[in-house]
Amino acid sequence: MDDQNDSVLSEQIRKELLKRYKKIDDEVLNYLIEVVNLNKDDFESVDDIQDAVGSILMELNDGKNADQAVNDLCTKFFEILNPEGAQKGLNSNSNGTIKQLSAPIQIATSEMNTNNDKQVESMFNLKKENITYVDARKLEKAEAKLKQKLEKRENKPVINVLTYDSSKLASASQAISRKAENQDSIANKSFDICIENFDVAFGNKSLLAGANLTLAFGRRYCLIGRNGIGKTTLLKMISSHQLKIPSHIRILHVEQEVHGDDTLAIDSVLECDEKRRSLLQLEKEINEKIHSEEHKNDTSLNQELEKVYQELEAIEADKAISRAAKILCGLGFSTAEQRKATKEFSGGWRMRLALARALFAKPDLLLLDEPTNMLDLKAIIWLENYLQMWHGTLLIVSHDRSFLNAVAQEILFLHNQQIEPFRGNYENFLKIRSENLKNQQREYESQLEYRQHIQVFIDRFRYNANRAAQVQSKIKMLEKLPELKPIEKEKEVHFKFPDVEWMNGTILRLDEVDFYFSKERYIFKNVDISATMDSRICIVGENGAGKTTLLKVLIGEYEPKKGFRQTHRALRLGYFTQHHIDGLNLAFNSVEVMQEKFPGRPIEEYRAELGKFGVAGDMALQPIVSLSGGQKSRVAFALLSMLNPNFLVLDEPTNHLDMETIEALGEALNKFGGGVILVSHDERLIQLICKELWFCRDGQVKSIEGGYDQYRKIIESELEY
Template sequence: MAAAVAYEIRSAVPSADSVLVDYLAGLIDDANQEEDVLQVTRMILESPAEDDLPALDRLIERLATIVDAKHQASLADGPRNKKLDKILDMSKTGAMSSTIQFTEGVDLESINKSKATRVDVKKLEKQEAKLRAKIEKRARKDLYEGSKLLDTQRKQQQSYEEMFMKVNPIDATTAKGKSKDIHLPSIDINFGSNRILAGASLTLAHGRRYGLIGRNGVGKSTFLRAIAMRDVPIPAHISILFVEQEIIGDDTTALDSVLKADVWRDHFLREERELNARLAELEDEGTEKRIEDAKEEAAARLVEIHMKLADMESETAPARAAGLLAGLGFSEEDQGRPTRSFSGGWRMRLALARALFVKPSLLLLDEPTNHIDLNALAWLEDYLQTWQNTLLVVSHDRAFLDAVATDIIHQHSSRLDYYKGNFTQFYATKTERDLNLRKEYDTQMQYRAHLQAFIDRWRYNANRAAQAQSKIKILEKLPDLEPPEAEETEKFKFPEAEKISPPLLQLSEVTFGYTPDKIILKHVNIDVGLESRIAIVGSNGAGKSTAIKLLIGDLNATAGNVVRNGRLRIGYFAQHHVDALNAAMTPVGFLASKFPGKSEQEYRSHLGAFGITGLTGLQLIGTLSGGQKSRVAFAALSLQNPHVLLLDEPTNHLDIQGLDALMNALASWNGGVIIISHDERFITTVSNQLWVCGDGTLAKFRGDVQAYKSLIVSNIKTKP
């Protein structure tokens, strides 16, 4: 049987090492049907057979047939189990291979005794190490998937109201006189088998606004979620609200949705209505003592509820909710629409409005700038600057952090570092600190080398031995300094654009509308060349993306002329770029399907130029983070060798390093660039023209993005 198994393996996986084939053949030949050797066999052969996994699956099916046939034959011959003549002491058996822990008791020396001399022990140990690493990786993945499933199940089982009342008990609404500062000297947070924080100190002073920053994948969202679920011991009287995902749409109006977000207010209002109805019923039942006692009890409870509602400023709630919605771009008509009628981005704004309305003691926001336009962002920055409670926000938008944050928390290496001031102050302080640490480390290394050189030279010299011994003591007393962490940087690179004669791309008196009575843009004039650096801003729905689609030809103008050079290649990064990626493919496979003709190494090298390095290029796209998916999309854009890049919200999900890499790449590129973005720093760095889309027009703005944001805020404040 072993020979047949070896033949099958060599036929299906010709690249498999002969030693490995012989080992697996003996393993399968010696195994019982109950042993899961076929699963182990598949794990071991996945690496050499990665180019043809279907063939590996067929091999496992054939081997299963062979094992089953062997088992049937053994049943026909009668039982093979024998009682041992004497007890075998396993503790004294030193010749058992370490592979036993993975193969349920297979003794390698008892497999193929005649072939023992052909087994290279070092190669076998290497294969065992690979198998061990693969099993550990699969275990980590199972833990991660299990954690996600548990989290999803928890959310499905508990509604927003249930979760809110569980996380924020009624004591949180009556916390007058109690300190709302948070100080936890040592917290540990794990996600599956990954350590997010270890012995970290969490300190949040009431009324401060903290910006939480760190690389993609370091665990910032997991950290916020742990706080929101009180997995860390936050005092019960501190109310918490975490804005992480869009609300679920239903028939509730936008305004009512915001009002219902304050669960305790809604609960007390319902109880107030029930008590009033109960009192009305009791009035009609007579004047017996039992009824009078019930009336007194209901009236006393009603007074308590009125006091609680007064503390919550319940009477002003509708006006406050309407004001929040208006600031986030909801018109009076929109506020009366059901939530199911809004798109995902607008539902995210609703979730943000609900959180601001509740006014929790601790507000947690995860990338709030990803889902709003520049107009709403200007309003949100202005609103949060007067936020009186504690704010902890994850963001990669430096301008937003500069405007909002009073402190920065840097999450890295399983710890939290605190810095006073906004992002600009943090960056200056951290840069100076890192420079001083590097100087201190380099100075000590030079001093250590000097001492060691003296010791090595004179240690065995009778005249200098005492001095050498003194230097040894000095060296032993020096503190051990850890080398400073290297600053992680990324670089993106777009291929140089070919020169082509103008005009490249022009809109002349272009008008567009989906129907004659619904004109989106009218009389638009714009000229795009290789030297163009244009940023388009405006509120959502004003027509920014429509203008981009007119430029690329996805929409045809209702009136006017569109001139597009026949040799022009346009690279378009859509706002929802993830939709264009195949989640079931790897980044390498995706590029190969779109741009065939290169080797795998060339695709991996190209992805590396956009931050997709190592084995990340061989993972399924569906398992990548939002920032990594953006990098894959940029890598695909660059393979088009474009003359003009049209980028619709390219900064969403990119961390600060990725954003810096994108800005530097665009600054050094020789092609034309048009961007739609709400990131002030990105707009300022990349563009030299600001165009405003609104009221059916697209026109150049005479001023920078800061002047435009100031204009928005002043207009909001002057509205009645």
């Protein structure tokens, strides 16, 4: 009986929806029916229905009276579900008459209104073909809400989607042209990629609108742009095929670290070549049959085996092991480490394994997101040279200027919701863009002057009867001129660390310090180093050389096994590490994170501190999960600044920061009144601030005369290609 009643209710809801939205997508229609019908016992008022489906219905309404239409429809739903108590579910005054709300209660609308009208229209235009009537993100949000209610009924734990699954926040839509549809035809097997007229959003924020992306096979593209503008999201939309890519193109996105198990590192790389693995398995099966009594006279098996050998030879299977070993060696794995199980490696080294697997697999399109973050200089230089010989298509997100100059054949500049291509490397991009901006400014000023000249004539002779025809002609001329838009300059990023009082003499010192975790292997021995308030010291060396361990001895987290650590009595250390970023509560916004770490202070103080590191306006109120890696780093810097340190110790502070932010960080560190010691592989930051360079190697910490240039020469002389 209940099933029959549900069927009747579903049909009534369907009729109401179809009556109002004749072109509604079937998937959206069925979903709305399911949400309303399944939650009928929870709906105590019209407002409850609006909370559940109001935002979706608003997307379906593009008329002037959308608020009223949604309110009326939700009221009708309530009457269908609860005909006897419908009147109680309506908002009424003391006289019992129906009180009409001025607007439906919306969850998402307020966020959407923060975007300009043009952005919203381009992302959710109902008239655009091949695009769903409702943004996929909103459906997923409604689905998560429905799932939470159902799980509560069954007493199951509810998982916060915002906290644990940020991938569902991103969505993409694309107007598919006939040209794009033909890319998958049998006759067309081109490996060029052309994605036209597509939109990408993260939640309610439009990242790309009506953008185009063209990738010619065999070229190396580097995608650049400010933090939070959508670079990583775009890579995910491509790799997940939410943007249409020809099906015959093999895509590999290096995004997640290799799963740790008993598989050896070199075997983990070899097994990603599926064709080689299947051929070797087939060879084994055929050989077993040949040596069995049942098939000993079967001559066809020998012919089949010969074909397998020919295919193995064609893919150079005999060279696979040496090629895998060469890639692993270039990325820093010693011969002994290549024979270790993957579970024995840390997360950073498993990411290197993921990169090694991708390079070995040779996909048609390789997507790399900040590949240099996990690499030391030796591995970065090796990767630069390896990628210069890459035969497929490369699309790389990177903020390493030196790496971009070495690898990029074309720069894709993501800004203003568009992708603008520039031929050449990063330095060439800077020159061309600077010249373009100057030309645009000159053109703008010229047009403005011309408009003003015409306007002066109009104003002067507007009431002169003899010049009436000329004035009208000038007015029409002015109306026909293209819209005059000033040059949009990107907002500059500024960092500001707190002011500190000067302290004379040595602030931090290690005297004849030894440190080890096991006596069989010293991390470093007999280290003598010191720092003052004006120190700008950079520690370099290969991964595993003990740089981070040295920092932890300097800050007092590790006690020296021998020797002494001495500090100034007024020392206040600020220690930055990537683990601080990973530890941020993703469900909180930036202000709430500050409140959690430093409770009891005015909201204005938290906002002011965040503003010193570029986390201002709406960004400060966005959940941490929706921020990019670079924006999370800014929040971590603001937390560090709240400690009011007079000496900074920074471990890889530039990971995920865009180039403008790296420049801002360098400038802020130079202005900071206290001392600075950092571990970094970013050439630009080191060149900006470094006064001393400490080189960690073979248990020693030595100062390098000649700075970073001399260090790079040392590393390049040791590389084997």
